[in-house]
Amino acid sequence: MKPTLPKGTRDFSSQQVIKREYIFSIIKRVFKQYGYAPIETPAMEALQTLMGKYGEEGDKLLFKVLNNGDFLKKADQQAIQDGNSDKAAPSLSKRGLRYDLTVPFARYVVMHQNDLQFPFKRYQIQPVWRADRPQKGRYQEFYQCDADVIGSGALIYEAEFLQIFDQVFEQLNLSVNVRYNHRQILLGVAEYAGIADQFVDMTVCLDKRDKIGDQGVLQELSYRGISDAAAQKVIDVVSMEDAAAFAELIKTTEAGSKGYEEIERIHQFLNEYQPTNTFTLDPTLARGLSYYTGCIFEVESLETQMGSIAAGGRYADLTSLFGMPNMSGVGISFGAERIFDVMETLERFPESLSTTLDAIILPMDDTALVHGFSLASALRKAGKHVDVYPKPAKMQKQMKYANARQIPHVIIIGTEEVASGMYTLKNMLTGEQQKTSAADLHSSI
């Protein structure tokens, strides 16, 4: 039997795991500095926790886990006989794989509300699963890296998240533009155009503006039943190049005025902060997700085209899904898969990640092998990462192995070295070779 992997899933080699962990470790470090603490939720959630939370399309993309045991006994026989898979599914499956980290987070907060301190700051880095059609860069299993604070409407958190974006990408050695906006500014645009009641339609169309252009947006707005005059008014106002004039105009609306007030409050916090990356207030930034109610964020690389590599926003009502209303929150998510691709493209992973070993001991004979084992023990005790070639094979074979594993130093031991206690240390990068005592090895590798 020739083994395969399910489509849309991947193995990660050591090199990939180490690079991915490098990204995660920087994100985690910054999250922790801002008081975010980790939680973890199980891969499987009750199917009813997930169903209906991601729209009709989302329900279809949920991976459902077949009930164990004699699952046909409790199945919906009628639906099965009718060949109605959608109707039969809930009777065959009561568990689903997590589709994102947001819904499990909301469930977590509701279930553990009596044990949590609010505002509750948590981060979560775990895989999610979606039955999307696999294609280049899109997988059925991928990681999400989220941080959220819930239980406070304070705008200090929006300011913190802007800093977090700035610092994570600074530490990853990537240059980005952090765009932000406020849903109330967008609502102001809708009010100004007289289509406040079609606000969601407008944001969904505007969200595609980067891809489909102004003409595309006009067509989509029209398709969604917005008059040509109102649609043109939307495009005209979001195309204004003078930011101050735009602000003056939108502030005349009730929502716009509130939006700008909050944005100015956020600016007040950041007054003294010198970002490494750019922060851009972009009044046309829309974000597709309908649950955002306040400030929204989107981050793009300035060095390569990759779309959004991080994003987020404020929501008023996430936990009301599970019966806990009025919990304002704000959260962000780093797109680890895309960040990985950007880092690879721009070659920003540190060289030092290419091996986890400092040296390997190459024994010429059996006595040297046993001696080398003890030498390795001593070096490891001193904190070094050391391997031993497991048997006295030909030098060429051993060197080839060391090379293939990209180990920076080899320590060659034969009869003479065992007798004298002076080992042959070779730097695999420079080719330089020298005799070194056990004591000096600690500092040389």
Place this chain on the structure above:
Amino acid sequence: MKPTLPKGTRDFSSQQVIKREYIFSIIKRVFKQYGYAPIETPAMEALQTLMGKYGEEGDKLLFKVLNNGDFLKKADQQAIQDGNSDKAAPSLSKRGLRYDLTVPFARYVVMHQNDLQFPFKRYQIQPVWRADRPQKGRYQEFYQCDADVIGSGALIYEAEFLQIFDQVFEQLNLSVNVRYNHRQILLGVAEYAGIADQFVDMTVCLDKRDKIGDQGVLQELSYRGISDAAAQKVIDVVSMEDAAAFAELIKTTEAGSKGYEEIERIHQFLNEYQPTNTFTLDPTLARGLSYYTGCIFEVESLETQMGSIAAGGRYADLTSLFGMPNMSGVGISFGAERIFDVMETLERFPESLSTTLDAIILPMDDTALVHGFSLASALRKAGKHVDVYPKPAKMQKQMKYANARQIPHVIIIGTEEVASGMYTLKNMLTGEQQKTSAADLHSSI
């Protein structure tokens, strides 16, 4: 809707995640020092990769993922009509959740054999899923922590793993007994008792000896068709208290002689090593898993009763399941869940894990809040972990929040502090309070 979790699954609070990561980080650090590099495999494997690998019982405990889309269309209608769930399952599901890390590892090695350097040393720390009946300490989702080396029969790796056990538990501050044995020594016992052809039956029975005692083993052996005389011979020989006499006796068998030869080679490597924990050659140690062919390991806490908290052994033929024969390997696994319980019971987690924050800034008014935000930025830039209470609430309320989050220091800022640049720093453990400048804060928290 009141949210719930599927039975047998758990949320992990921040405290639990931090403690679990502490255990993982020590295990990883030691693995890396010995040249083991991480890999990761997807949660979902092709069902045919998993089926038949864990026995009949295992097949039943596999979580199967329902096919997406119109899954009934390709379903085995006859099996469904017959109400035959076992027969219908493979037609409804082509993916399963990983049941352990060993089978995915074997699949990985076979699929990536051309990209790997042999001997290939990998570690893997990921969750696995089993539809076991949930009970205290047994979950349907739990982590495994495995390290394996494959592609070499060299006994240096057995010696390394004994060291790895010793060092991991030393660094976790746990005292353990590492028992080891050799399957050929056990086979020697079977040969001596004249039941070499019932070797697997014998090991399965002996593996339960700790639980069921000698009488229980005798009964089970008899139940499995082994004569009373042979069964008694097995018990007599494994009950011998004189290890040297036992060895002499078993070395008279062909297998026993080979087993002791290998054990002596392992001892030769460890001759100079001073373990912190105890290593015990236990000729009655059996291990239930039938794929072990050489040295086997089992680790128990010496401080509390918890059963085996780590284990492993050598196998001759893991990848032959997937058409790649003759790849000898040896691997070990740490039982992270049980180790967690032992650490909790014995209170061995460091105090420092109880919070990730160094300090929280408590603002008395709005000016102090904005000022506090900048102060927090500066402290974070210097590497500190700092939070800010998000609005100028009553002191009592803010202090309660700081207390509940177990934050060791609070920095109180009011109008006076903003004007003077001297902040009130309170140590929450000692209650001590002092005025401190921004510059001094860095060293005080």
